[in-house]
Amino acid sequence: MNQGPYVLKLYVTNITPRIQTAIDSLKQLCQENLDGQYELQVIDIRENPQLAEDERILATPTLVKELPPPLRRVIGDLSDQEKVLLGLDIISGV
Amino acid sequence: MPLFTSSPSKPTLERLPSGIPGLDHLTGGGLPKGRVAMICGTSGSGKTVFASQFLASGIEQYDHGGVFIAFEETPIDIRKNMTSFGWDIEQWEKDEKWRFVDAGLRPQEEEFLIDGEFNLEALRTRIAHAVEQTKAERVAVDSLAAVFTRFREPGMVRRELFLIVEMLRDLGVTAVLTTELIQASGDTTRFEVEEYVADTVVILRNRMDHIRRRRTLEIMKLRGGSHQSGQHAMSITERGISAVSIGSYALDQPSTKQRIPSGNETLDEMCGGGFYQDSVTIISGATGTGKTLTAMQFLAGGGANGEKCLLISYEESRAQLIRNANAWGIDLEAMEKNGQLLIECAFPESISLEQHLDKIRLYLEEFQPDRIVVDSITAMERVTELEYYQEFVLSLTSLIKQRQVAGLYTSTTDHLSNVSSVTEKNISTLSDAIILLRYVESEGQIARSITVLKMRGSFHDKTIRRFEITKEGLQIGEAFLRQSGVLGGLRL
Numbered sequence: 001m002n003q004g005p006y007v008l009k010l011y012v013t014n015i016t017p018r019i020q021t022a023i024d025s026l027k028q029l030c031q032e033n034l035d036g037q038y039e040l041q042v043i044d045i046r047e048n049p050q051l052a053e054d055e056r057i058l059a060t061p062t063l064v065k066e067l068p069p070p071l072r073r074v075i076g077d078l079s080d081q082e083k084v085l086l087g088l089d090i091i092s093g094v
Numbered sequence: 095m096p097l098f099t100s101s102p103s104k105p106t107l108e109r110l111p112s113g114i115p116g117l118d119h120l121t122g123g124g125l126p127k128g129r130v131a132m133i134c135g136t137s138g139s140g141k142t143v144f145a146s147q148f149l150a151s152g153i154e155q156y157d158h159g160g161v162f163i164a165f166e167e168t169p170i171d172i173r174k175n176m177t178s179f180g181w182d183i184e185q186w187e188k189d190e191k192w193r194f195v196d197a198g199l200r201p202q203e204e205e206f207l208i209d210g211e212f213n214l215e216a217l218r219t220r221i222a223h224a225v226e227q228t229k230a231e232r233v234a235v236d237s238l239a240a241v242f243t244r245f246r247e248p249g250m251v252r253r254e255l256f257l258i259v260e261m262l263r264d265l266g267v268t269a270v271l272t273t274e275l276i277q278a279s280g281d282t283t284r285f286e287v288e289e290y291v292a293d294t295v296v297i298l299r300n301r302m303d304h305i306r307r308r309r310t311l312e313i314m315k316l317r318g319g320s321h322q323s324g325q326h327a328m329s330i331t332e333r334g335i336s337a338v339s340i341g342s343y344a345l346d347q348p349s350t351k352q353r354i355p356s357g358n359e360t361l362d363e364m365c366g367g368g369f370y371q372d373s374v375t376i377i378s379g380a381t382g383t384g385k386t387l388t389a390m391q392f393l394a395g396g397g398a399n400g401e402k403c404l405l406i407s408y409e410e411s412r413a414q415l416i417r418n419a420n421a422w423g424i425d426l427e428a429m430e431k432n433g434q435l436l437i438e439c440a441f442p443e444s445i446s447l448e449q450h451l452d453k454i455r456l457y458l459e460e461f462q463p464d465r466i467v468v469d470s471i472t473a474m475e476r477v478t479e480l481e482y483y484q485e486f487v488l489s490l491t492s493l494i495k496q497r498q499v500a501g502l503y504t505s506t507t508d509h510l511s512n513v514s515s516v517t518e519k520n521i522s523t524l525s526d527a528i529i530l531l532r533y534v535e536s537e538g539q540i541a542r543s544i545t546v547l548k549m550r551g552s553f554h555d556k557t558i559r560r561f562e563i564t565k566e567g568l569q570i571g572e573a574f575l576r577q578s579g580v581l582g583g584l585r586l
Contacts, residue, residue, distance in 0.1 A: 013215040013216060013219065045215075045216050046219060049219050052216050052220055053223070056198070057220075058197055058214055058220075059213065062212075062216070070204075072206065073206065075206070075208065076208030076211045077211035078211075080208050080209070083206070084208070
């Protein structure tokens with residue numbers, strides 16, 4: 001299951017209460033499922049448009065799992081933990 | 095034939111000339127500036143080329159920077175594909191004139207969508223960033239269908255689209271957005287967004303006609319001004335899209351009283367002093383009556399007058415033309431060596447009518463002849479329907495008159511003696527002069543006759559004259575004075 005540290009990047013535009021809820025939910029999800037072996041960066045694309053350009057982000061919020069490969073993106077309601085795990089390829093099909 | 099309104103009235107919205115040949119005339123000056131135009135078409139209709147050309151023309155002709163938002167094709171593919179039109183996108187990117195916003199999903203990438211709890215603000219931010227950095231005045235988005243497919247929620251996507259359009263308006267750029275047509279004969283796009291979003295809607299079609307694909311461009315809607323309606327012929331050549339329309343040049347060219355030699359002194363006399371510089375003359379006759387000879391003499395006359403000539407031949411090969419001309423004492427090769435003659439031979443079937451027209455336009459622009467011969471114009475008739483043939487002749491005539499190039503078309507009649515044939519009726523009104531070459535029955539023999547049937551704006555000889563073809567070419571003799579019914583009278 002665990003293949004080394006996870007590098008996750010969350011691209012947002014502005015941190016609304018909803019987004020904050022999602023961030024908290026993600027942190028919890030990572031604690032529980034990734035054995036604490038993770039790094040979660042939150043990137044506000046309004047302040048870093050070049051990063052959005054480099055990663056070709058169109059939608060927000062977008063969660064990108066950079067490591068371990070393969071690269072995966074999840075877009076949408078990130079407080080739905082099961083779907084997030086599925087989308088990040090951390091668990092297989094439910 | 096497409097319908098068109100009279101010359102478009104003064105637009106209420108300021109226009110941005112697109113730089114795409116023919117389009118600015120059809121839209122009455124260009125696209126509404128600072129607004130959004132939707133370019134709809136089926137796959138293969140040329141949407142991506144249109145979008146690219148809008149930016150390329152902006153850079154080449156007006157020094158407008160451009161941002162290309164690529165949802166469907168990758169920037170790498172677009173750069174590669176567009177070099178065939180001579181657009182060096184990579185260089186423009188280095189010069190900060192062209193910027194891509196790479197908005198596609200690579201095939202190997204996976205994207206997981208959970209519900210509709212997201213928006214496309216990131217895309218908007220990236221677009222705004224790119225526009226501000228390049229100070230772009232033009233934006234192209236290709237294609238909207240890809241956005242709908244990728245994000246799967248039409249309601250959300252439409253809302254976001256609206257926001258993007260608003261943003262583009264705030265940025266002051268003029269934008270073209272490509273989208274898919276449900277079917278070639280319809281005018282509803284696949285996701286039905288155009289009404290809400292666009293000030294201009296252009297439809298590109300690529301349909302089977304006869305035995306060949308026919309491309310058309312239609313301006314379905316244009317806010318803030320009138321436009322030419324109907325489907326207009328369009329072609330994609332090695333220079334990109336061209337939509338030169340019939341109305342582009344017709345009837346607003348200046349007229350001149352300057353005369354030029356026809357290449358035959360007697361014929362000059364019959365025409366009251368020669369042809370006019372800005373005229374189109376039709377030489378009509380059955381096969382073998384001497385049309386090509388007359389056309390060759392016209393070329394020779396131009397050559398002797400220090401003029402440049404363009405010869406378009408749809409009937410004979412270069413070698414045949416040169417050999418036949420030599421037999422009449424006309425040295426085409428010498429004219430070519432002098433830089434006074436350009437010969438282009440082609441089968442009418444080889445390419446579409448629009449492509450033929452575009453080739454000729456290219457020659458006119460680059461070689462800048464004073465005279466043009468088309469031998470024969472009626473060869474085009476056999477490869478298409480009558481209305482497209484008429485359109486072709488009209489467009490060609492407009493093109494050459496605008497440039498005040500003297501034109502001569504040879505026209506083959508169906509019957510050996512009738513005054514006019516069905517197709518000739520359709521093109522004869524276009525011409526300024528008509529010269530008939532006919533076989534006639536005279537005193538128990540078949541003789542050749544020449545007559546100037548029409549010569550706009552000038553006195554001309556009304557007699558029917560006998561002529562012979564000799565080593566020196568056309569030798570015009572006496573009129574058939576004592577006989578009547580000469581023209582209509584031959585029964586074979």
